[in-house]
Amino acid sequence: MKHFKLKTGLAAAFVASTALVGQPASAQDSDTLVIARTLAVNSLDPSRAFCDTCQFYLTAVYETLVTLAPDNQSLVPNLAESWEVNDDFTEFTFKLKDATFADGSPVEASDVAWTFNRLKNVQASPSFLMEGLVSAEAVDAKTIKFTVEAPNSEFLNKVSAPYTGIINAEAAMAAGATDTAEDNAESWFLSNSAGSGPFTLESFSPDAELRLAKNDAYWGEAPGFNEVVVTEIKDAVSQAQALETGQVDIAMQIDPDTANSIRSPEIVTEVIPSYNFTYVGFIPAVDEVLTKEVRQALALAIDYEGMIDFTVGGNGVKQAAPIPNGFPGTADLTPRSQDVEKAKQMLADAGVSDLKMVAGYPNDNAYGVDFNIMMQKVQQDFSNVGVELELKPLTWAVWRDELGSGEWPVTAIYYAPDYYGSGQYVAYFSMIEGYPWAGRAGRDKPELVVNPKEAELYAKALAASGEEADAVYAELGQEMMDDAIIIPLVSPNLVLAYRDDIEGVRYSACCNLPLSEITRK
C-alpha cells in the first residue's frame, strides 16, 4: 500500500513539474527557434529597458516608426510610411501606415505621442534619447508631429532605437501605465506585452528564459517561427556546445577563439566587424594627478595591436575616438599607436613618477573580451612606463554601484550602439558639462575635465546634416581623443554562429538580431 502511494505521489509530482515547466525547448523543432545567450535583462518595459537582449526583444515585439536597413546606415519605413523634416531640424512629421496592435486595435498617432511622452517622462535608462523633446502631438489619427527645442539632425535616427517602439496606449493604460513620472507599470511589462510587432511576450523568467509567441494578428508578413525561446547559457564554450549538440539554433555570444574550435560541419560561423567596443576610462576626480597630459601619456603606453591579439586573438580592430568605426565622422580619425618613449617623456615632463593607481572594473566578458585578460594587458603596458596599476575586478552590480563614487581612478567597460548616428556617443562620452561621462570623470570638480569646445561643436553637428555634419563629428571625435578620458581599446569582431538550417541571421546596429527575418530552410 505504502509503495503504491509513493508511486502515485511521484507520478503526480512529475505531472505537476511538467505542467509547471512546460515543453522543454529543443532546436530542430521546425516552428520553434532557440537562441542561447546571457539574458541580463534589466526590464522589458520599452521605456525602461536598456540591455542587449532588450534590443532584439523590443524589436520583435514593439515596432518603431522607422528602422535601419540591412546596410546599417539608411533608414527605412516601419510603422511610418513617410516623414518630413523642416529645414532647421526642429520639427519632424510622420505619416503612419494602417498597422494594428496584437489585440487588433489600430496603431494611431495618439499611441505614438503617449509612447514618446512616457519614454521621456519616466526618467529611466533610455530616457536620454528623448532629451530636448518639446512635444509629441497627434495632428490627426495617422499623423504625428514631434518638436525638439534645438536643431537635431539625429532625431530621425533616434526614432529607430528599439526603446522607441510604439506601445498600445489603451492596453497599457488599462493595466495602470501612465505617460508621466508617476508610472509604475514596469512589472506589468514583465509578463505582458502591448506592441504591434510580429511576436508577443509569452513568458519571462529572469536569468533563465525568455519566450516569445507569434503574433497571429500581425499586420505585416508573418515571421518564420511560431515561437522563439531565448535560453540563458552563460559562457561561450557552453553556448558552442549547445549549438553543436543541436540544443539551440543560434548562439549569440561566441568569441572568435571559441568559434575557431567548433568542428561540426553543421554550424555556420561568420566573423563580421561590429560597432561594439571596450574602453578604459580615467576618472581624474579620484586622482588629480591624471591631468590631460598624464592621460595622453598613459594612452600612448598601451600596446593596441597586442591588445587585439591578446583579447580576441586578432579578431578585432583599433578604434580612434569613442565613436565606432563606420559611424559619421570616423573616417578621417587615426587610431593611437603605442609610443613608450614618448609616454615616458610626457610623464617625466609632467613631473609624475612612481604613479600607483587602482583600476575597478566588472569581472565580465563582453563581446568576447575577457576583462581580466584585457586589464592585465593594460597593467603590463602601464608598468613599461613606470606606472603601477592594481586591478580590482568587481561584480557588475558592485561596479555599477561604485561608478561615480568609487575610489578607483581607472575603470573599463564596453558600449554598443542603439541606433546609427554619432550623436549618441557625444551625448554619452563627451566632456560637456552635465553629460554622463563628464559627470563620472569630473564628479564635483567639472573644471578638471570639461571641454567647452565640444558643446559648441555638438550643437553645430546637430544643426547640420550629411557631409557637413560628418566633418563636425570628425572634429568632435578628435576633441574627445585629445581629452583622453575614454581610451577605446578594441572593437571586437562579432561572431554569428548558427546551425546550417537557419537563414536570415544578421547583425543590426540598432536592433542586434532582427528575429522576424530568421527562417528555417
Add this chain to the structure above:
Amino acid sequence: MADISAPVAAPARRSGGFRRTFRKLPVTAIIGAAILLFWIFTVLTVQFWPMAEPLDMVGRRLQPPSAEHWLGTDALGRDVFSRTMHGAVWSIPIAILVVACAVAIGSLLGAISGFFGGWTDGIIMRLVDVTVAFPPILLAMAVAAMLGPGLTNASIAMVIVWWPIYARLMRAQVLEVKEREHVEAAIAGGASPLRVLRVHVLPLCWTPTLINATMDFGQVVLLAASLSFIGLGAKPPSPEWGSMISEGATRFYDWWIAFGPGMAILTVVLATSFLGDGLRDLFDRRSQ
C-alpha cells in the same frame, strides 16, 4: 607537590622513537608526506628555478604544451607551468597560516569551553553551532564579499569558517581527559586550574587535532582556490591556482590552462588525505 601530579599517561608509543613511528606509517601516508614536502620545497626555492617569470609574456598566446612550455601558454602568453609552480607560493603558505590560526583559536576556545564548563561553555558552543550551521563555502563567500576581494580577506574568511571544528574537537578531548585520575590528583594537589589545563590536560588532547589539521590542509587549499575561482580571492595577475582555473574554465578547449593548477590542487588534497589517514591509523586507538 607538582611532581606527584606529573602526567602518568603519556602515550607509550612515543618511547618507540621517531624511526619506529615512521616505519609504522602506511605507504600511502609516506607518499602523501613526500608530495607535501615537494610542494614546501617548491615554495621555498621556486624563485631560483631556471624558468620563465610567472608574470612575463614569454610566448605566443594559447600555445599547447611543448618542450619549451611544458604546460603551454595562457591567454596572455604566460608560461602555465611556471605559473602553476609559483602558485604554490600563494596557496601553501596561506593554507598553513589558515590552519594554524584556526587550530590556535579553535583549540584555545575549545579547551576553555571544555575545562571550565558552565556559561563560558554555553556561549562558546552556541557560537560554534551558529558558525557550523552555515555551509562553509557560503559563509566564506559572505565574509570575503563583505571584507572585499583579496587573499588576506579570503584567509580571514577561512579562519572564521574553520575554527569551530577545532573548538569542538578540543572540547571533546578535554572533557574526556579532565575525568582521568591524574587530573583529579593534580587538582587535589592544589595546582591552579590553568596549570592543570596546561600541564595535565592539553598534552593528551592534541592527537585528533593534529590528524584533523593535516586532513584539513588540503580542504583549505581547495576552499582558497574556490574563493579565487569566483573572484573573491587572489586578484589578477597573481598566479593563484583558483584564479588560473577560472581563466581556463572560459577557454575549455585550451585544456592546458586549467590542467596545471588543477593537478596541483589534486596532488595537495590527495597528499593531505593520505597523510592524515596514515596519522590516524597510527595514533587513534579506536580506528585500530
